[in-house]
Amino acid sequence: MIEVYIDGGSAGDPGPSGVGVLIKGNGVNVNASVPLPPMSNHEAEFHGFIQALKLCKEHELKVLSVRTDSxxxxEAFDKKYVKNEPFKSLLNEALELVENHFDYVFMKWIPSKQNKQADQLAKKAIQKSVEKNGSS
Incomplete structure (x- = not known):
C-alpha cells in the first residue's frame, strides 16, 4: 500500500495558500509543494487531498493510505459529507477522483507532529504563493 501524507495551509484567513504532498511506497517517492491562490486553511486541506489524488493517478497508484492532520x-471523507457549502464541491471532486481512478483509498487522521514532512512542503508552497502574489 502506498502511503500519502498531505497538508494544506494558508497565511491568513483567507491568505496565500499551499499544499504539501508526500507519496512513498513500492519504489515511489514524490514530494510536492503546490502554491494556491488565497483561501482558508480548511479549503487548502481539501485541495491538498485533491492534489495528492491527482499525483497518485499520474503515477498509476491504485491503493492508498492517506494521512492527514485535518x-x-x-471526517468529511469518512462520512462522504461536509456541512460547509464552500467545501462541498471540493469534497465531491475528491470523491469522484476516488471512485473513478482508485481501487481503495483509506484516510487516517494523525497528529500534526507525525505530519511534519507534508507540513514543511506546504509551508514552502505558501512561501511561493506569497512571492507570486506579493502579499504576506
Whole structure:
C-alpha cells in the first residue's frame, strides 16, 4: 500500500495558500509543494487531498493510505459529507477522483507532529504563493 501524507495551509484567513504532498511506497517517492491562490486553511486541506489524488493517478497508484492532520477533512471523507457549502464541491471532486481512478483509498487522521514532512512542503508552497502574489 502506498502511503500519502498531505497538508494544506494558508497565511491568513483567507491568505496565500499551499499544499504539501508526500507519496512513498513500492519504489515511489514524490514530494510536492503546490502554491494556491488565497483561501482558508480548511479549503487548502481539501485541495491538498485533491492534489495528492491527482499525483497518485499520474503515477498509476491504485491503493492508498492517506494521512492527514485535518480532522475536518478526515471526517468529511469518512462520512462522504461536509456541512460547509464552500467545501462541498471540493469534497465531491475528491470523491469522484476516488471512485473513478482508485481501487481503495483509506484516510487516517494523525497528529500534526507525525505530519511534519507534508507540513514543511506546504509551508514552502505558501512561501511561493506569497512571492507570486506579493502579499504576506
Amino acid at each position: 480532522q475536518l477533512l478526515d
